[in-house]
Amino acid sequence: MACRCGPSPRVILPFLYPALFSANGSHAARVRLAVTGARRSSSEATSPSSRLNPAPDDFSQPYFADKAKLELYAGPGGNGCISFRREAYMEDGPPNGGDGGHGGNVYIQAVRGENSLHKLTRRRFIRAGRGKNGQGSNRGGMRGDDVVITVPVGTVVTELSRANPEQDSAFLDSRRVQMQETNSPDETIEEDLADERKRQKWILYPGISSSEAKKIVVPELPTRDRLYYQPRGPIRLDLSKPTPRPILLAVGGIGGLGNPHFVSKERRKPMFATKGEQAISMQIELELKLLADIGLVGLPNAGKSTLLRALTNSRTRVGNWAFTTLQPNIGTVVLDNNKGRPILTSFRRSDDPRTTDLDSLTGEPTSDLVRRTRFTIADIPGLIEGAHLDKGLGIEFLRHVERAGVLAFVIDLGAGDAVKALKALWNEVGLYAQMREEEERAREAEARVDWSSGAGTDVVPGDYFPLSGQILSEVPDEPEPTGLEIAAKPWFVVATKGDLPNAQPNFKELRAYLDAVTRGDEPHPSGVEGAWTKDCTAIPVSAINGQGVDRIIHWSVGLLDG
Numbered sequence: 367m368a369c370r371c372g373p374s375p376r377v378i379l380p381f382l383y384p385a386l387f388s389a390n391g392s393h394a395a396r397v398r399l400a401v402t403g404a405r406r407s408s409s410e411a412t413s414p415s416s417r418l419n420p421a422p423d424d425f426s427q428p429y430f431a432d433k434a435k436l437e438l439y440a441g442p443g444g445n446g447c448i449s450f451r452r453e454a455y456m457e458d459g460p461p462n463g464g465d466g467g468h469g470g471n472v473y474i475q476a477v478r479g480e481n482s483l484h485k486l487t488r489r490r491f492i493r494a495g496r497g498k499n500g501q502g503s504n505r506g507g508m509r510g511d512d513v514v515i516t517v518p519v520g521t522v523v524t525e526l527s528r529a530n531p532e533q534d535s536a537f538l539d540s541r542r543v544q545m546q547e548t549n550s551p552d553e554t555i556e557e558d559l560a561d562e563r564k565r566q567k568w569i570l571y572p573g574i575s576s577s578e579a580k581k582i583v584v585p586e587l588p589t590r591d592r593l594y595y596q597p598r599g600p601i602r603l604d605l606s607k608p609t610p611r612p613i614l615l616a617v618g619g620i621g622g623l624g625n626p627h628f629v630s631k632e633r634r635k636p637m638f639a640t641k642g643e644q645a646i647s648m649q650i651e652l653e654l655k656l657l658a659d660i661g662l663v664g665l666p667n668a669g670k671s672t673l674l675r676a677l678t679n680s681r682t683r684v685g686n687w688a689f690t691t692l693q694p695n696i697g698t699v700v701l702d703n704n705k706g707r708p709i710l711t712s713f714r715r716s717d718d719p720r721t722t723d724l725d726s727l728t729g730e731p732t733s734d735l736v737r738r739t740r741f742t743i744a745d746i747p748g749l750i751e752g753a754h755l756d757k758g759l760g761i762e763f764l765r766h767v768e769r770a771g772v773l774a775f776v777i778d779l780g781a782g783d784a785v786k787a788l789k790a791l792w793n794e795v796g797l798y799a800q801m802r803e804e805e806e807r808a809r810e811a812e813a814r815v816d817w818s819s820g821a822g823t824d825v826v827p828g829d830y831f832p833l834s835g836q837i838l839s840e841v842p843d844e845p846e847p848t849g850l851e852i853a854a855k856p857w858f859v860v861a862t863k864g865d866l867p868n869a870q871p872n873f874k875e876l877r878a879y880l881d882a883v884t885r886g887d888e889p890h891p892s893g894v895e896g897a898w899t900k901d902c903t904a905i906p907v908s909a910i911n912g913q914g915v916d917r918i919i920h921w922s923v924g925l926l927d928g
């Protein structure tokens with residue numbers, strides 16, 4: 367029989383309270399501390415720790431989510447009002463019912479300063495406001511509130527499904543079945559259904575009897591002008607730049623018309639008004655691909671997080687075990703804070719999506735070449751050989767460095783053959799790039815089939831995306847996959863833990879190999895033809911001591927500036 371008792375505390379405690387199990391202090395003392403629950407701070411129990419060699423519990427872990435599924439509900443329109451003017455000495459005044467307000471729209475906007483989708487994963491349902499019903503005395507209903515979903519720059523939006531109740535035939539289908547059961551002839555069924563469909567859009571004066579209601583002949587529904595049109599589906603947006611204006615996703619229903627609209631010579635007192643339109647709902651998926659300038663790629667425990675701490679003010683977790691980092695971290699290197707950092711003069715192109723400053727009014731980039739004052743570095747969980755087969759934490763996190771301008775491969779000089787480690791990493795990255803390209807092609811093909819079969823049934827009389835270049839579904843032909851998507855990026859190696867014994871010979875071999883790659887004597891470590899081999903270099907550092915890290919900043923800036 368399976369053991370019913372939980373795992374022994376000796377097994378769990380090091381994971382729950384790593385500070386108690388640090389290298390210092392006897393085991394008995396540590397366990398006593400845990401058992402008695404003595405309230406000593408962890409720093410007292412550990413050796414004096416530094417910022418670059420922190421105690422395992424000295425870190426900050428911001429909330430992070432890189433995927434979210436949302437259900438969007440645009441606001442339905444408010445109903446038109448059936449009302450008549452009533453005043454003293456005017457018992458039978460003219461109709462004065464107001465129109466219903468339009469329903470609110472749902473928009474999406476990419477903004478700077480956010481790095482996670484966690485706020486949205488908690489919301490799940492996004493509802494725009496309902497338009498208010500019209501009222502007597504010709505008072506129109508208020509428009510429903512719009513909702514703007516703000517997402518970080520780098521978010522990809524994919525529409526999964528949509529439902530448009532105005533075109534939904536489920537109700538009429540069920541009525542058709544009911545009528546067929548009563549054995550009516552087919553022609554009368556269709557006529558009745560058409561009548562019923564028409565009546566669905568109207569509201570009748572509540573005071574009238576059912577026999578009177580049947581006698582009412584409603585006119586043809588008037589055609590309405592719309593301010594907003596529903597973008598055709600399936601929507602796919604790559605929000606790789608901050609969007610100056612929100613992008614429309616789901617349009618609210620238009621409000622109904624009040625009874626004064628239906629006055630005619632023959633019909634002085636219309637006892638009906640139109641209902642507000644029902645609104646569209648859709649399911650979308652958000653996927654965040656962080657946009658950092660430099661992406662750190664390395665095996666677990668290579669020292670990536672320590673390096674991030676050495677280069678930036680990040681307080682990411684560091685620990686002497688594999689998979690300390692479980693989610694991506696972004697750090698910012700400030701180039702001109704005049705506090706000991708090398709003051710570098712660097713320029714970036716203003717159309718770089720990672721750093722573009724947009725004019726708040728026009729939404730256009732401010733100027734062509736802008737002085738770079740900072741750049742960002744992304745640290746992701748470690749990759750292991752076979753990560754593309756979902757070993758370790760898989761390669762899911764590679765999408766966060768996929769769009770980085772420069773890749774930095776962090777190799778531990780104390781963990782065996784550095785060249786072998788670099789080749790293994792490039793192999794995984796290459797396989798990931800292939801996988802992504804195939805996925806992208808499959809999606810493109812699917813989107814093309816959908817477009818030609820008229821899946822987008824809604825009217826689109828213009829371009830409703832302010833940044834038209836972002837509609838991926840409309841890109842006609844993708845070039846054949848080459849694997850160059852990632853391999854063409856500039857890259858360099860950070861050979862870390864240079865303070866360990868045997869680091870030097872290992873580093874020499876690595877440098878000789880990279881020189882050969884630059885000369886063209888050796889192929890690119892990923893094996894991809896035409897990959898970037900312009901100036902492959904390895905920078906030796908001891909991140910734990912903060913030695914050699916300034917060179918990384920200079921080198922990174924050089925590669926970013928191109």
Ligand SMILES: Nc1nc2c(ncn2[C@@H]2O[C@H](COP(=O)(O)OP(=O)(O)OP(=O)(O)O)[C@@H](O)[C@H]2O)c(=O)[nH]1
Pocket residue numbers: 419664665666667668669670671672673683684685686687688689690691692746747748749862863864865866907908909910911
């Ligand atoms: N001697 C030495 N140790 C280092 C150096 N850099 C990092 N370490 C140690 O290596 C261990 C792993 O460091 P991390 O920065 O957590 O490694 P990581 O690559 O982020 O690991 P994962 O998040 O698991 O992928 C820690 O115990 C660090 O103190 C270094 O330059 N020299």
Ligand SMILES: [Mg+2]
Pocket residue numbers: 670671672683684690691745746747
């Ligand atoms: Mg780490």
